[in-house]
Amino acid sequence: MAQNQKPAGNQKISNYILMIVLIVLALSVVSIILAVSVYLSGVSTSSHVVTSSQTGQDDLTAAFLAIIGLVAMTMSMFTLSQSRRQAAEMKIEVPKVMTTIECKKCGTKTEREFQRGDYVYKDLDPCPKCPDTKQVITAIYKDVKEKEKTYNV
Amino acid sequence: MSLLSGNDTLLQVLSLLSYGFFIVLIFYGQRIQMYVMIREVENSLRKLKVIKEEGRKNAIDAIKEIGKPPVDPTARVDRYLEYFTIGPQSMDPAGVVYKLDHILDVRDTRLKDEVKLMAPSSDEVQVNNLENTLEAAMALNFIYKVVRHYYIQGKKTLSLYVIMQIQMILPMVMKEAEAYSSALKAFAYGQPIGDGAGPLVAAKLMHGYEIRKLQKDCVMATVPIEGRTALVIKAEGPGGNVGKPGDAVESVIEENEGKIANVIMIDAGLKLEGETLGEVADGIGAAIGGPGVDQYKIEEKLTKYHIPINAIIIKEDIGDAVSPLRKEINDAVDKVIERVRAIILEQTKEGDKVIIVGVGNSIGVGQ
Numbered sequence: 262m263a264q265n266q267k268p269a270g271n272q273k274i275s276n277y278i279l280m281i282v283l284i285v286l287a288l289s290v291v292s293i294i295l296a297v298s299v300y301l302s303g304v305s306t307s308s309h310v311v312t313s314s315q316t317g318q319d320d321l322t323a324a325f326l327a328i329i330g331l332v333a334m335t336m337s338m339f340t341l342s343q344s345r346r347q348a349a350e351m352k353i354e355v356p357k358v359m360t361t362i363e364c365k366k367c368g369t370k371t372e373r374e375f376q377r378g379d380y381v382y383k384d385l386d387p388c389p390k391c392p393d394t395k396q397v398i399t400a401i402y403k404d405v406k407e408k409e410k411t412y413n414v
Numbered sequence: 415m416s417l418l419s420g421n422d423t424l425l426q427v428l429s430l431l432s433y434g435f436f437i438v439l440i441f442y443g444q445r446i447q448m449y450v451m452i453r454e455v456e457n458s459l460r461k462l463k464v465i466k467e468e469g470r471k472n473a474i475d476a477i478k479e480i481g482k483p484p485v486d487p488t489a490r491v492d493r494y495l496e497y498f499t500i501g502p503q504s505m506d507p508a509g510v511v512y513k514l515d516h517i518l519d520v521r522d523t524r525l526k527d528e529v530k531l532m533a534p535s536s537d538e539v540q541v542n543n544l545e546n547t548l549e550a551a552m553a554l555n556f557i558y559k560v561v562r563h564y565y566i567q568g569k570k571t572l573s574l575y576v577i578m579q580i581q582m583i584l585p586m587v588m589k590e591a592e593a594y595s596s597a598l599k600a601f602a603y604g605q606p607i608g609d610g611a612g613p614l615v616a617a618k619l620m621h622g623y624e625i626r627k628l629q630k631d632c633v634m635a636t637v638p639i640e641g642r643t644a645l646v647i648k649a650e651g652p653g654g655n656v657g658k659p660g661d662a663v664e665s666v667i668e669e670n671e672g673k674i675a676n677v678i679m680i681d682a683g684l685k686l687e688g689e690t691l692g693e694v695a696d697g698i699g700a701a702i703g704g705p706g707v708d709q710y711k712i713e714e715k716l717t718k719y720h721i722p723i724n725a726i727i728i729k730e731d732i733g734d735a736v737s738p739l740r741k742e743i744n745d746a747v748d749k750v751i752e753r754v755r756a757i758i759l760e761q762t763k764e765g766d767k768v769i770i771v772g773v774g775n776s777i778g779v780g781q
Contacts, residue, residue: 278450284435291428356596358605358738377603380652381614382621382780401606401778403738414688 278340285337292330299323361400364388375401448574451581455565458584459558465595466558469551470495476547476602480540481533490532494548495555497525515707525549539604542653546601546777550594550736557591593733600738601654606778608734611743612680612701613779615750616648616772625781629665630658633781640755641764642675651776659771660708664715666769672719675766677712678754681773682735682743683727692742693729694749696757701725702773724757726750739778 303319358375367390385396439446470491477487499521502513529545530536536544561580568577580587600607606614620635628634628647637644645666649657667674681701685691700709700716700723716723728746758768 278453281446288428288431288435291431295425295428356738358600358603375603375605380604380778380780381606382617383652400744401739402741402744404741412688 282337282341285333289330289333289337292326292333296323296326296330299326356403356405359402359404360398361402362396363399364391364394364396366391366394370399444574445572448568448572448577451574451577452565452568455561455568455577455581455584458588459561459565461588462554462558462561462591465591466551466554469554469595469598472598472602473544473547473551477529477533477544480536480544481529482535483532484534487532490528491548491551494525494528494532495552497552511707511710514705518705518707539653542655543601543604543777546654546775547598550597550601553594554591554598557587557594561587589733593736596733596737600736601777604652604654604778606739607736607775608730608739608743609682609736609774610739610777610779611682611728611730611746611750612772612774613648613651613776614739614744614772615680615747615754616646616770617651617776617779617781618747618751619644619754619770619772620646620648620781628662630661631655632657632659632662634662634666635781639768640758642758642762643765643767644758644770645670645674645767646770646772648772648779648781649774649776651779651781654775654777656704656773656775658708659702659773660711663712663769663771667715667719667721670767672721673767674719674721674769675762676757677716677721677723677769677771678726678757679712679723679771679773680726680728680750680754683729684735685729685731689729690742691730691734691740692746694726694746694753695729696724696726696753699723699725701727702771722761724761726753726757 299319300323303323359372360375360379362371362373362385363369367388369388369390379398379401381398381401383398385398388394388396474488474491477483477491481487499517502510502517504510525545525548526541529541529548533541533544561584564576564580568580597607599605619637619639620633623635623637623646625633625635627650631650632647633650634645634647637646647659647662647666649655649659663677679701681703683695683701685693700712702709702712712723715721728743728750730740730743734740734743754770762768
């Protein structure tokens, strides 16, 4: 039995999430474009119009639009990546199971992949080193190191 | 230029869109949230359907391969997956434990007979393994049907609270379903599972000693430990079987006329998030899960003869309990044996008799 992974179920991201994300993304792009345009128009008019208060107001508006745009864009991209990650996680894992065989006399340990009919404390063929002693299955376990998140608490 | 100075059409469109977006969110926010939840449940339901179908297919394939039935077992398997058990009436609770015990015995016999009919060429060990495989498929079928029930009910009523009930527990439900899916293969192949940690400890203690059969699928060996006599009990392996440790402990205590210095029960215990897999902890009480019949019987006997009871658990989560045994749990076996020795040395005298029970499913664990 070999370790394999196969996708299961529908991996499509929710249409509603996608719709909301796309709307927010579009709005954020428009907001950033506007921020640039406001900033540039402020720079170009500053050489002709002398009121410094209006230039300052333009800069503020541009900054405000840029912040809104960037925050919205980051949030929508994050939501999109989360949804994609969730979809990617939808897999059924068939783990690799190992059988440990031991000779009680010489203590030689060997490992091989699990075969149907194996069970713990099953007597097997005699040990190659000690022909008078049968080898025994001493352990059967899943050979998978599952990554567990640590939270430092 | 200010944010709403009328010259910039694009800016005005943006503002209107933003206002419109917020107005829609104010009035339809909850509904949108509900549709998002329904969609999430729908995706999980699709996945559950695939897992369930895979489980059913695996069970049918295993029966065909091992049992070599003369007719196609599909219809019988489908009927098996829909089996239910009605618990005893508890309005008058006196004697309810024995009524439940009887119903569980009848269920067990009936399911085993069904498996024998489905797979006539299988031996006793294979019948037990196939029964476990079918029970895992049955659990997957049940999970799928419950989630589908809430999903359809949520869509019908468009009630956020109906759909929220299932959406909130969905990650745990999916984890359990994935564990059962993994268990199906383990049962079909006869691999040890996490729940077999208790029988694994008992098997290590009793290996090499004379084994005697006890009632209801349990075995016992008399093992000398630290100058005491340990009566080690486990469910008979290597077939998938939990036995009836309650009946076994009851009979062993009666055989020894209650002259037992201590009872030590070893079982897999549910770990909390943050706890380490395979961590060993000890305490007091009958460490045994299930419907409670065995726990009741053991406690009754212990109380009658005033026998102290100790429990040792190996921590694991539900996913690990029903899927193939993990290395961390296998490595914990020696630590448990050390604890058993320590308890025996601390709490009993030389020459005393001690009962050690390895509780759990003995699939893939001999003796």
